[in-house]
Amino acid sequence: MKQRTSTLLAVAALTAAFAAHAQQPAKKTAPPAKAAAPAKSAITEEFEKFREVLEEDNPAELFEAKGEDIWKNRKGPDGGSMAQCDLGLGAGVVKGAYVQMPRWFADAGQVMDAERRVVHCMMKYLGYKEADIRKQPFSNVNKTPDHVSVITYVAAQSRNMKIAAPQKHPKEKEAYNVGKEIFAFRGGPYDFSCATCHGADGMRIRTQDLPNLRKPDQAIRAYQGWPGYRMTGGFMLTQQWRMNDCFRQQRFPEPSYLSDSVTALLAYMTVTANGQVYKGPGIKR
Amino acid sequence: MKKTIVFAAAALACTAALADEVRNYRAEAVAMLKRDFKAKGIAGTDRLHEDSVQAICNRSGDNPPKDVAARLEQDQLEAIKYPADGKLMGDWKEGEKIAQSGRGMTWSDKAGIPGGGNCYNCHQIAPSETSFGTIGTSLYQFGKTRGNGPDIQKYVYGKIWNAKAFNLCSAMPRFGHVGALTEKQIKDLVALLLDPQSPVNSK
Amino acid sequence: MDALRRTLLKGAGATGAIAAAMAAGVLRPSQVLAADINRAAFEAKDIAGALKAAGATNVADSTAIAIKAPDIAENGAVVPIEISSSLPNTVSLSVLVDKNPFPLTSSFEFANGAVPEMSLRVKMGQTAMVEALARTADGKHFIAKKEVKVTVGGCGG
Amino acid sequence: MADPMKIRAQMKGDVADIRVLMSHAMETGQRKDGAGNTVPAHFIQSITVDVGGKRVLQGQTGPAVSRNPVFGFKVKGAKAGDKVVINWVDNKGDKRTDEATIG
Numbered sequence: 001m002k003q004r005t006s007t008l009l010a011v012a013a014l015t016a017a018f019a020a021h022a023q024q025p026a027k028k029t030a031p032p033a034k035a036a037a038p039a040k041s042a043i044t045e046e047f048e049k050f051r052e053v054l055e056e057d058n059p060a061e062l063f064e065a066k067g068e069d070i071w072k073n074r075k076g077p078d079g080g081s082m083a084q085c086d087l088g089l090g091a092g093v094v095k096g097a098y099v100q101m102p103r104w105f106a107d108a109g110q111v112m113d114a115e116r117r118v119v120h121c122m123m124k125y126l127g128y129k130e131a132d133i134r135k136q137p138f139s140n141v142n143k144t145p146d147h148v149s150v151i152t153y154v155a156a157q158s159r160n161m162k163i164a165a166p167q168k169h170p171k172e173k174e175a176y177n178v179g180k181e182i183f184a185f186r187g188g189p190y191d192f193s194c195a196t197c198h199g200a201d202g203m204r205i206r207t208q209d210l211p212n213l214r215k216p217d218q219a220i221r222a223y224q225g226w227p228g229y230r231m232t233g234g235f236m237l238t239q240q241w242r243m244n245d246c247f248r249q250q251r252f253p254e255p256s257y258l259s260d261s262v263t264a265l266l267a268y269m270t271v272t273a274n275g276q277v278y279k280g281p282g283i284k285r
Numbered sequence: 286m287k288k289t290i291v292f293a294a295a296a297l298a299c300t301a302a303l304a305d306e307v308r309n310y311r312a313e314a315v316a317m318l319k320r321d322f323k324a325k326g327i328a329g330t331d332r333l334h335e336d337s338v339q340a341i342c343n344r345s346g347d348n349p350p351k352d353v354a355a356r357l358e359q360d361q362l363e364a365i366k367y368p369a370d371g372k373l374m375g376d377w378k379e380g381e382k383i384a385q386s387g388r389g390m391t392w393s394d395k396a397g398i399p400g401g402g403n404c405y406n407c408h409q410i411a412p413s414e415t416s417f418g419t420i421g422t423s424l425y426q427f428g429k430t431r432g433n434g435p436d437i438q439k440y441v442y443g444k445i446w447n448a449k450a451f452n453l454c455s456a457m458p459r460f461g462h463v464g465a466l467t468e469k470q471i472k473d474l475v476a477l478l479l480d481p482q483s484p485v486n487s488k
Numbered sequence: 489m490d491a492l493r494r495t496l497l498k499g500a501g502a503t504g505a506i507a508a509a510m511a512a513g514v515l516r517p518s519q520v521l522a523a524d525i526n527r528a529a530f531e532a533k534d535i536a537g538a539l540k541a542a543g544a545t546n547v548a549d550s551t552a553i554a555i556k557a558p559d560i561a562e563n564g565a566v567v568p569i570e571i572s573s574s575l576p577n578t579v580s581l582s583v584l585v586d587k588n589p590f591p592l593t594s595s596f597e598f599a600n601g602a603v604p605e606m607s608l609r610v611k612m613g614q615t616a617m618v619e620a621l622a623r624t625a626d627g628k629h630f631i632a633k634k635e636v637k638v639t640v641g642g643c644g645g
Numbered sequence: 646m647a648d649p650m651k652i653r654a655q656m657k658g659d660v661a662d663i664r665v666l667m668s669h670a671m672e673t674g675q676r677k678d679g680a681g682n683t684v685p686a687h688f689i690q691s692i693t694v695d696v697g698g699k700r701v702l703q704g705q706t707g708p709a710v711s712r713n714p715v716f717g718f719k720v721k722g723a724k725a726g727d728k729v730v731i732n733w734v735d736n737k738g739d740k741r742t743d744e745a746t747i748g
Contacts, residue, residue, distance in 0.1 A: 053568045059713035062668045181314035188332040190458035205418040231566040234712030251390045253328045259321035285563045416639035530707040566711045593709040602701040607717035
């Protein structure tokens, strides 16, 4: 960013000059030429062949079972339980709740994605401490935090259901629209935005296909990947983690865990995937 | 008669749409990012401040007016620092290692440790590496059709130093410009693409 | 001694002494179970060593052993493998990966109706041959191989 | 104590299809932790499967089996209602036994 000062004035003038252009819907730059298309499809097809095998016996189920146990049996210091937790469909209702978040929760005065809501409930009813959760929000090789197992359980309880994130409340609409902007925001030393990798069809990093998150039939692929069992390391990771690590790779500073920015991005992705059938929890590379 | 109704309906729809459009979600998004993101390791919050190129590309959906793009590309071009010794081609073997590495500049990378070029993440390069991305064009046989004369050397060096000098809203980072790669590393990458001995150009 | 334990003991080279001890009445079967692990085979650093320790000599290539594994693994940490044998009286199947620090990954003995067919997931440090070793009731060994490529994935950072 | 396994056992024709997920670190003994110390090897070493009271499978496993192991196998002659008992023991002596009924 050494040049910032030298061009700042010019930019200010230019920005003003075409402010009108900026209101136009974002046009995509031409998609990059496809490199070696045959090699790409061969690798992808080979992965696809074994996807089914991997998904059929997904170790995510082990964490789902742990989460179910906590949801059904764990008691808080004041005798609270997750039966009191309203995931948007009423206290204790888990079935179908996952695919209908993020949503506005009046009791919290916030739009919350599933992870934010589950953690909220675990603190409120089971006595989990926010500081402890923030100390290790994501799984590592030594420990899978309880809330990750609970999220896995909650997600699994929406398996084979249609994604239907609500857009009724103004704050839900706001989350979607702000998320859409965050998705396109280029910054950091590499000038990357989410859209750099996830804004066009048919792209991949190394051998990994990158879903175009602006399209419903591809947004679903990212959506149902997480919570997912990550083969690298062998533990469960959540959507919040996925967003966090994307920003790391984007060379951004770190988004706070359970922050509005991440919820907004998840709202954008989920609403884009609305109507698609959820088949997670996932199993990922 | 019918037409009028249609027009009226359209006008109403427009007004409704406008009410939404009037909100500057972009500004709200930027403010939210600045509120929610925290410095970690070498990744400071200064990274959220858009520089000139980012500002223009972000405000135009990566599609700035041509004259604006041309003027900013010129600025970027003029800021490219070419090696003082005039030599632009280094060692392609080192270049291959740099191209393979996806490290550098993340909050989990250490300060002062040379980063990688991240090249294979997005480009096909040497034929031996079958795990390559497709965000960028294939660079396989790059030098085969273009030779390795001074002009192409200068172009490749400049492109790696600052891709935005050639295409303002290119997806490619400005590796030299932001100090993600050193002069020597870029020379080695130039060699990877242009050296006739490099596997990129061998049969 | 049931059929399963008999085949197990027959195959494992290191258990020759144990079998002798058992025959001599020194060891009871219940004590043998704990010694079932054929450490030598699992600690062998190459295929030849692992086969030798497993008592597999004169190993013949066989097309009657099928290996279903990806040509390119999505992740070397979790490579799905399915092996099966149509050799009559297959009593044991083992999975080896030639470039792993310790090639023998696992070994299974079948009895009482178990079909000689296993699916499992193994770690592979690099592109290597996956080898499936079968033993038949008459103590003969057969092998089949398939290459699995392991590539760099993700952003590499 | 080790976490429970997930066992699925289903008749497919005259063959019982049995699949099991086990919760285990399967440490190779070659990995280093954040502080640079080698994490000791810790892996399931032996597996047994009984169906309808008969031992059908006995396995030996090393650390090259993936973390949180997944195994699938088939048993002829079993029938719906038969009990499946799976047991594992690791190199530190930890063990776990779980049951399921063939459906």
